[in-house]
Amino acid sequence: MMRVFKTAAGAVAAAALMVTALSAQAADYKEEYKVSTVVPAPFPWGLAAEKWVELVRERSDGRINMKVYPGAQLVSGDQTKEFAAMRQGIIDMAVGSTINWSPQVKELNIFSMPFLMPDYAALDALTQGPVGKELFSIIEKRGVVPLGWAENGFRELTNSKLDVKTPADLNGLKIRVVGSPLYLDTFTALGANPTQMSWADAQPALATGAVDGQENPLSIFTVAKLQNVGQKHVTLWGYVADPLIFGVSKRVWDTFTPEDQDLLRKAAVDAGVYGVQVARKGITEQDDATLKDIEGMGVTVTRLSDAERQAFVDATRGVYEKWAKEIGPDLVKTAEESVANR
Ligand code: X2X
Numbered sequence: 001m002m003r004v005f006k007t008a009a010g011a012v013a014a015a016a017l018m019v020t021a022l023s024a025q026a027a028d029y030k031e032e033y034k035v036s037t038v039v040p041a042p043f044p045w046g047l048a049a050e051k052w053v054e055l056v057r058e059r060s061d062g063r064i065n066m067k068v069y070p071g072a073q074l075v076s077g078d079q080t081k082e083f084a085a086m087r088q089g090i091i092d093m094a095v096g097s098t099i100n101w102s103p104q105v106k107e108l109n110i111f112s113m114p115f116l117m118p119d120y121a122a123l124d125a126l127t128q129g130p131v132g133k134e135l136f137s138i139i140e141k142r143g144v145v146p147l148g149w150a151e152n153g154f155r156e157l158t159n160s161k162l163d164v165k166t167p168a169d170l171n172g173l174k175i176r177v178v179g180s181p182l183y184l185d186t187f188t189a190l191g192a193n194p195t196q197m198s199w200a201d202a203q204p205a206l207a208t209g210a211v212d213g214q215e216n217p218l219s220i221f222t223v224a225k226l227q228n229v230g231q232k233h234v235t236l237w238g239y240v241a242d243p244l245i246f247g248v249s250k251r252v253w254d255t256f257t258p259e260d261q262d263l264l265r266k267a268a269v270d271a272g273v274y275g276v277q278v279a280r281k282g283i284t285e286q287d288d289a290t291l292k293d294i295e296g297m298g299v300t301v302t303r304l305s306d307a308e309r310q311a312f313v314d315a316t317r318g319v320y321e322k323w324a325k326e327i328g329p330d331l332v333k334t335a336e337e338s339v340a341n342r
Contacts, residue, residue, distance in 0.1 A: 031065065032065050032066070032067050034093065035049055035052070035069065035093045035094060036072060036074045036082050036086070036091045036094040037049045037070045037094065037095050038070065038072050038199050039070055040070035040071070043219060043224075044150075044152070044275055044279035044281075045150070046068065046070060048271050048279075051270075052246060055267035055270055059266075060260065063260075064264070072198070072199075074091045077200040079097070082100055083105065086247060086249045087249065095245070097242045098110075098111045099183075099242045100178070101139075101245070102182075106326060109326065109327050110327055111241055112180055112183065112240045112323075113182075113240070113324070114320055115240075115312070115313045117154075117241055117339060120154075120280065122339045123151075123241050123243065125341070125342040126243075127149045127243050130334050130338065143249070143251075144248070144249060145248045145253040146245050146247050147246040147248065147268035147269070148245075148246045148265070148269040148272040149243050149244065149245060149246075149276070150244040150245075150271065150276060152243070152244055152279065153218065153283070154217060154240070154241045155217055155240050156215065156221070157175075157213065157215050157237055158221060158226060158235070159173055159175070159213030159214075159231065160206075160212050160230035163233050163302045164302065165302055167191060168191065170187070170190045173212045174193045174212045175187050175212065175213045176194075176197055177196055177214075182323050182326075184196065185322065186239075186316050203229060206226065206231065207230070214231070217242075217279070218294065219283070219290070227297045233299070233302070234294060235302045235304065236302065237309060239312065244275065246268035246271070
């Protein structure tokens with residue numbers, strides 16, 4: 001609509017109205033947006049979240065202030081409630097693990113399918129390809145706007161008892177798992193005794209010997225110093241990986257201007273690129289400095305041959321097939337194709 005102001009006073013009044021409207025909009029923004037994570041910096045996960053906060057602060061000239069709340073403290077430590085709390089608007093934002101969100105978004109179990117992703121290229125083919133796109137559209141329909149990917153990492157097996165080289169070595173070991181019943185199925189199929197608990201409960205359980213082992217990325221192992229809670233045996237089997245997703249509660253998202261939505265999304269993508277880099281540092285074939293550090297601490301690192309690894313693949317095949325039906329055969333097929341064509 002075009003308006004012509006007949007008087008200077010009219011133009012001034014209109015300008016004043018516009019200023020009021022703009023500041024009313026800015027006033028709708030919260031003084032602080034709470035970002036949930038499970039672990040803080042210097043874990044790569046916490047570093048990715050802090051980077052997001054920093055980039056948004058810089059690029060909005062301080063208009064949008066976010067703060068990281070680690071330890072899943074916004075949901076009293078129960079990390080599997082993070083997604084539900086975000087969709088209800090109790091948590092504004094999160095950098096969350098697909099494992100912890102999978103109780104509410106069953107399709108996210110795709111990353112927990114045993115031995116689906118043999119390497120980083122396979123993981124990237126899922127997050128950056130049609131599977132990632134489909135998952136983002138599912139998440140958005142459930143009330144959370146997903147913006148980008150970071151990484152916790154490939155999850156390796158550790159325990160206090162013995163070097164695990166075969167499924168039989170796992171027999172009777174008490175293993176802490178989290179999040180999804182898929183993990184209970186996997187470890188049960190391998191002959192272990194899995195038990196579900198939060199990360200907050202896992203560390204004392206390892207320290208007291210209430211559980212013998214756990215599975216987590218090596219960056220979690222080193223930063224949390226799991227060798228000091230008896231975890232002296234690491235098996236590199238890379239059976240699953242958990243990418244992280246930057247997400248904003250839809251209710252909160254809708255309060256941002258389109259420009260600021262764009263700013264939040266781009267900052268998440270950039271923080272994710274950084275997060276993936278730090279998550280992979282020191283644990284690849286080309287750069288194994290962290291692995292050497294772990295071995296230097298009196299921990300044995302068991303590397304499986306292809307045949308040894310295959311025994312674990314075979315032992316968990318039934319779990320894979322059962323969960324392919326749960327997750328959705330089409331999505332699993334797309335994932336398998338993405339992995340094959342990586
Ligand atoms: O609890 C875990 O194992 C952790 C920190 O890796 C997750 O939140 C999935």
